Amino acid sequence: MFISQDSPVTFKGFTLVMPAVAVGNVGQLAVDLIVSTLNMSRVGYVHTDCLIPMAGNNPYVSCKEDAEELHTPAEVYAAAELKLAVLQIRAPVVQTKSKKFCQLLVSWIKASGFSRTVVLSSSHAYQRDDQQLQGTPLRYLATPSLLKVSADALNELGWREMERVPPFPGVKDADAQPRLCIPGGGVTKGLYADSCTEDLPLAVLLLFCSEGDNVPDAFTLVNHLNDWLCLLDNPSQQSRSKWKIPTSWSLLFGSGIPPALF
Template sequence: MFISSQNSPPSFRDFTLVMPAVAVGNVGQLAVDLLVSTLNMSRVGFIHTDCLIPMAGNNPYSTCKEDAEELHAPAEVYMAAELKLAVLQIRAPIIQKNSKKFRQLLVSWIKASGFSRAVVLSSSHAYQRDDQQLKGTPLRYLATQSLLKGSADALKELGWREMERVLPYPGLADANAEPRLYIPGGGITKGLYTDSCAEDLPLAVLLLFCSEGDNIPDAFALVNHLNDWLHLLDSPSQKQNKWKIPTSWSLLFGSGIPPALF
């Protein structure tokens, strides 16, 4: 359920929604951080649900001492009205038994809000790729038929690679086996995509094969990939230098080593 933080609820009709999947390396969430921070997006509300682990924290995008102590929730919505762009940032893990319920909540909200399209930023375990997925770029995409009606030409011009379907047991010949969509480590990515196909929702998934560790370079790669399509920055040729890192990233790997240890 969306709760507005403004006196009058914002209108998202014909907006593009970008959201992360809580997946390996948290790449989607880091990429969304870059969007919110760089585009100076305004918080307009949050998603109230029991599907996420409860948490609260300080402002991850603070720019001065005065706004650093603002309280922030597990799932918040930001907006850049001039770009007709909305972002849902998810900061807490999804409770496993409520995964389907959370997907249904998102699909219902996207449809009720009138978004023109939704984009899920996700990731998948690099070590579980099959032979065909080892070739070329580690970036992949998926798109529902509803989204392809208006964006097929644009995606074709970009030359992106669609996420390959793989056999249930790679390497074992089985005439009856059909390739399937497999996104290990992708959280709700596959389920949300499947639900969106069933609901005729215009949704795309952009994902990156990666491993756990320092995933900041992966976040830049994913958000640059998104920018190639949506052109959110004015100067695409300098996009690598224009993304603004939020203040919360200074503690991405915790604080320094306590001197008392030595």
């Protein structure tokens, strides 16, 4: 599944950050900011038929020499000095293969020896229930394996755990068990459930949002992650200026209106 670009790569003890292809593509945009700001090197890619095939130019162009590099739907970047790896996913998951994709990712994470995995995701804001409308739009989930080593750190941050909701909204039934529901979250719930089953240390950070200009949401999510992982030197400075916007973002909304129309 994972194919290294040059020499064999070891991820033992690394933290893995990856997005879920979810509403607003917030997780993918946040990962773009991490890769671009930390100037991470591409070390390989994930080859699978679970993603819609695509290819494009280098989204993190820094000079003319690398502008024409070919990039694929799922690529892995690393910063060895930070013990950090990032899996960027640029294509939607084939609907009938989402379960298989979760299993492949969990198998790779387990075999690679990552110390922890963080999934950046999002969920439809309009489908929140009453309790989810209160307070911050940010939520987290953590597997039992991660809580064994990071429960104190998460408690100190004061983060809010993703609420479970009744099977039938608005209907109170003492016998009905609340369930985890992440509408618009793509493979988020599947990855979390499989990681719990496999006893993997995994956390999900997600944001309630709507489709549109989701750049502000990406900054909110990546700053939230930075509060925990301290990827930058000044984690308390909650501003956009510390994150480097990749060149590919200039085309987020197309190439503009053709002057010939006027």
